Amino acid sequence: DTGVSQDPRHKITKRGQNVTFRCDPISEHNRLYWYRQTLGQGPEFLTYFQNEAQLEKSRLLSDRFSAERPKGSFSTLEIQRTEQGDSAMYLCASSLEAAQDEQYFGPGTRLTVT
């Protein structure tokens, strides 16, 4: 068990470019969550998957954001036409199944949009 991994750890991009982040959860974990954290704030929920099904999306997730978990294993989060306001830490977490199960966090991907 290597824990939750995220790639890349840091991304600097110019406004208007598209970026894609990857999250590899702990292998037997069915649930996968994406959160976003801006400086000085707690993380905010973006979306979550139960296996390959995306079950909920936050209103924070505009139509420029899309997330997938095609085979119920790794997940990708894509941001199209990035804006400076997208600059944040994007965190991924996974858990076995439900609320009684602890969420394990990845190291995060820090996005800077210039």
Place this chain on the structure above:
Amino acid sequence: KNEVEQSPQNLTAQEGEFITINCSYSVGISALHWLQQHPGGGIVSLFMLSSGKKKHGRLIATINIQEKHSSLHITASHPRDSAVYICAVASNFGNEKLTFGTGTRLTIIP
């Protein structure tokens, strides 16, 4: 009003002091999490609890469901405890998504 409120926002203490961080929430929950975040962003789960009290080493977490309040205590604090401590609650509406407080920045001075 935020669904999850933490206090204090910042706390500086001398090494060895007993530390208490408080968390109040306003929604129905299935579980409450205490998380630790070090500079650089990595988040580590310290406790997940839905009732009573849990202890791990020098850390103790308590929750009062009726009062919608939880506390995190650190005994014999040490400079390596310096971090941001975040309280998060898991919704009881079936998705178990976490709603986070803004965190308490703890600095322990040697």
